[in-house]
Amino acid sequence: MADDTPGWRFFIDRGGTFTDCVARDPAGRLRVAKLLSSDDAPLAAIRQLLGLPDGAPLPGGLTVRMGTTVATNALLERAGARVGLVITRGFGDLLEIGDQARPQLFALAIEKPAPLCEEVLEVDARVSPAGELLARPDPRALQHDFRAMFARGVRSLAIAVLHAYTPAGKALERELAALARTCGFGHVTLSHEVSGGLGLLARAETAVTDAYLTPPLRARVGRLAAALPGSRLHFMQSSGDLCDASRFRGRDAIVSGPAGGVVAVAELARRLGLGQVIGFDMGGTSTDVCRHAGEFERSYETRVAGVRVRTPMLALHTVAAGGGSICAYDGRRFSVGPQSVGADPGPLCYGRPGAGPLALTDISLALGRILPHRFPFPLARARVDAALERLSEKTGLSAPAVAQGFFAVAASSMAAAIRAVSVARGHDVREHAMIVFGGAGGQFACAVARELGVRTLVFHPLAGVLSAKGIGVARLGWHGEADAGRRVLEPGALRELTPTFEALVARGRAALEDDGAAPDAIRVTRRVDLRYRGTQTPLTIALPEPLPDDEDERDALEELRARFVAAHRRAFGYARPEHPVELVRARVELGAAGEPDASRGELATQARPGEDRGSLPEHVTLWADGRRHERVPVRLRETLFTAPGETALEGPALILEATATIVLDPGWRMEQAAGGCLIARDDRPVLGDTEEERGGAAPTAGDAAPDPVRLEIMGNRFMAIAEEMGVALQNTAQSVNIKERLDFSCALFNAAGELVANAPHVPVHLGSMDRSVETIIRRNADTVRPGDVFALNAPYDGGTHLPD
Known part of the structure; x- marks a missing residue:
């Protein structure tokens, strides 16, 4: 056994492919293990880090915290x-x-x-x-x-x-x-x-x-608990809080593992003094993004695997673009994902029998963004080059241009996901820093940030296991809700809700104390869901703590209303200050103070099998920003800023970690930050919209065929605009047809009234919407001004709906 077991703490993220474990030993040192996921992987990771043989009984006195994708996988596979x-x-x-x-x-x-x-x-x-x-x-x-x-x-x-x-x-x-x-x-x-x-x-x-x-x-959970007698076992919930194993249930487990990454992003932002951050987690099959600005953003109703779930869930947005995402050309446009090659046979460069389509990992290899030297087996670069040459013949583009095109499409797709958690919710993404983690995040981070106008990137030394680390700093928590009766927000309304809040707090305290929380460590936050009377979409607003007495209630109500008006204007673009506001739901959130130092400490030395600096090249060729860069330096992360006088690294450069590669694109400057983090900054002017700045050729009126890369990127952008229109319409609608039956369609049209892009809404409207737009253009061509709004429902002009 490596050390005495008392005081050992294990933080485990049991994912679909890998199980990550961060352990803190009694001396405060951190140790890391990464295993292929299986039912026994969490126990195997604990044994490995304790130095125990396979199958050996585990000692008591351990603290184990775990996140899992078991519930998500059961939904996807219909195995419940x-x-x-x-x-x-x-x-x-x-x-x-x-x-x-x-x-x-x-x-x-x-x-x-x-x-x-x-x-x-x-x-x-x-x-x-x-x-x-x-x-x-x-x-x-x-x-x-x-x-x-x-x-x-x-x-x-x-x-x-x-x-x-x-x-x-x-x-x-x-x-x-x-x-x-x-x-x-x-x-x-x-x-x-x-x-x-x-x-x-x-x-x-x-x-x-x-x-x-x-x-x-x-x-x-019962089998896991039986293998850990005398130890404390807590699980990560979708809300970002821990609970005792006995209280862990299906509806709260759906994003149990990824929630750890969101908590880690929040903790890292706090330690580095960053006010607004985007979490960017790129793995093998998908990319998860989140936003944090001082407090967790949660959604209370989410659709997962085709199923609607109403439960507190950290706000995550997922896009099907990861290292294994398939890169395809259909004769007109490039696409990346949503299909994935999987771990077996894997990307084309793995050289395995049955490997066929190009994957994003192949594209990164072709562009010099990953090195074959860091893989445990030889990579088949020739197979990738041959596939790119075949696509070059079909598209008329050079092989490097094809690879850059797929890279740009993937970066655009991931940028759209980040806009969904920022711009679509009324936040300026350019005011955020981006915290990068996951095995493939470092290869794309600079390009995605450049697309968005983000100027600061953060790379944690444990980025490959950051979700497990986040589970280590999470707190015990409980969430409860109750109907608020749709009272109008007026004097006496909060006082009438006091018994409801008291009942919820009592239930939450009992649950947390059963989970092992000390009574004096429990903190209470009360929130209410508010909406304008006659609308259907509430906003969740925190109440002042402690609740005001009768004398102070009027001031509290004014403050609460002001918070609601500001939040409504930010979310929906307008407010109705004089319109009645009603209380829809009372919410209570209880949390026991977390342990911010639980997953902090010096990383114990863990040699990488076969690691040899001598086998790595000093320089490589890298494609970035549409250009070929020769003699790009290759650095090991552990040797950065160790030479006398070295305080910064200018891009382009490749930084190699134990489980990932960071590509520092031209124009970026990297420095050391607190806690072993690396921070990269881009002080260039914001990227323009000209194709010259983006490394491609602008189309001309005489072009016979559109650029397949530009076609896909612009198509994705137009689609995202239409989808954001739908979200705004649904959120602001007062009609049950629109709000709950989703009986609407949103689309973009060109100046002639021709359909450009539509969101995945009800198809029946799309067949006549262009006629409606053409009619409006024809009748108002000489008078229309920016900001004008038109409503039309004449059936002879394509109208199919009463205006909502």
Whole structure:
């Protein structure tokens, strides 16, 4: 055993491909392990770092914190429990109908994702919106139905009663659950326990998802806990908070692993004094991005793998562009992803049988952004060169131009994801620094930042395992919500909510103390969801702490309203200061003070197998900014800034780490920062829109065919604009048709009224929208001015909808 076990702390991110483990030994040194993921990988990582043989029993007294993608994978693979849904009579087909969301917009044979529940049981259980009990099922008949469902193999139940957010609705769901347990069901999820607000569809889907994921998740957690007797085991929740293993459930586990990366980004920003940051995590199959500006941004309703889940979840945006993403040319345009070559056979350069399409890793190799010397096996560079030559013949571009084109398309796609968590929410991305992590992030970071106008990049020394490190600094936490009755925000409204807040706080304190939190370490944050009366989209606003008494309530209400107006203007571009505001939902967040030093310490020396500086070239050829750069220096990260007088590194340069490569593009300057971090800055003028600045050729009127790279990049940008229009329309709509049925379409048109790009909305409108736009242009060509807005619903001019 490497050291005495008391005081050992393990922070584990169990991903789909790799399991990362950061350990802090009793002396405060950090150790790192990375293993291929399997059911036993977390235990194997602990044994490896403790110096124990495979299969050896683990000692007690350990502290283990873990994030996992098990729940996400179960959703994607449809590998959860066999679930039955019990719902108010008349709503049995609710989940099958869903809303009008169509991920594959123009598919002629629509394949809707199957509901997670195998069976639906409609029961006479109904409550009015005012909380009046309207119908209660016959217990004997219901038990007969439950036993029949159990006999058919259903083992987990979700119960969703109409208006279950009312006291009578909650009591009715509990009655049904008690009857179900007498019939053998080991797990029952009640909709009001997993989602306390309005919206039967979202509440029922969340309950079914929880019932689907929790039984297999708890089975796996139970096996892990049994192998760690006498140790404390906590799990990372999607909210960014930890909980005891006994409290970990399916609906809170969906982004358990990636949430650790968001927490790490927040902690690193705090330590470096950065006010607004973007987290950029690029892996093998996808790129996750997030934003942090002093407090966590959370979404409370998210769609994952085709399933709507209503639960506190750190705001992450994922794009299917990673090292394994397939690079293709369809005769007109370049594309990157969403398909991936996977780990086996992997990219073309791996040289394995069956490897076919080019992947982004191949493109990085061709452009000199990764070195073959850092791989544990020889790379087949010749296969990549041959594939690029074939594409060169098809496109008429040189092989380096083809590679640069795919690189530019991928960078543009990742930049669009970052805009989705910043610009689309009313934030100027140019005012942010970008924290880069993940195995491939360093290869693309400078290019993506340049695309966005971001001037500062941060590279942590443990960037390859940053999600695991973030789990180490996370806190114990609990989130609760309750319906606020849609009271108008006026004197007395907050006082009426006091009992609701007190009940939520009491539940949260009990949960955290059971998890091991000290009572005096628990901090409480109260929030309310506010919206303008008549609209459907609330904004979550923090209340002042402590809650004001009667004398101070008026001042508190004015401050709360001012916060809401400012947030509404930032999110939606307008505000209605005199319009009534209503309270939709009360929220409480409790957290026990985290341990900021838990995953800090000196990194223990861990030799890289086969590492030999002598085998690495001193210089390489690099393609960057559309140009070929000769004799670009290659540096090892551990030797940076160790020579006397060396304080900065000018790009272009390659910096090699144990598990990743950082490409410092021309124009960037890198310096050492606190905690072993590297900071790169770009002080050049903001990148312009001319193709000369972007390293390509601008199209001319006589061009026979458009540039396939520019076509894809501009197409993606236009599509993103249309999608952002849809988000704004849905968020500001007062119509149920628009807000919940998603019965709308958004598109961009050129000056002649011809369709340029459309978002993936309802197709029926797109066939006539161009006629509507052409009509408006024709009738107003001489009078239209910037900022004008037109509404049209004449059926002879293409109108299909009442203006919302």
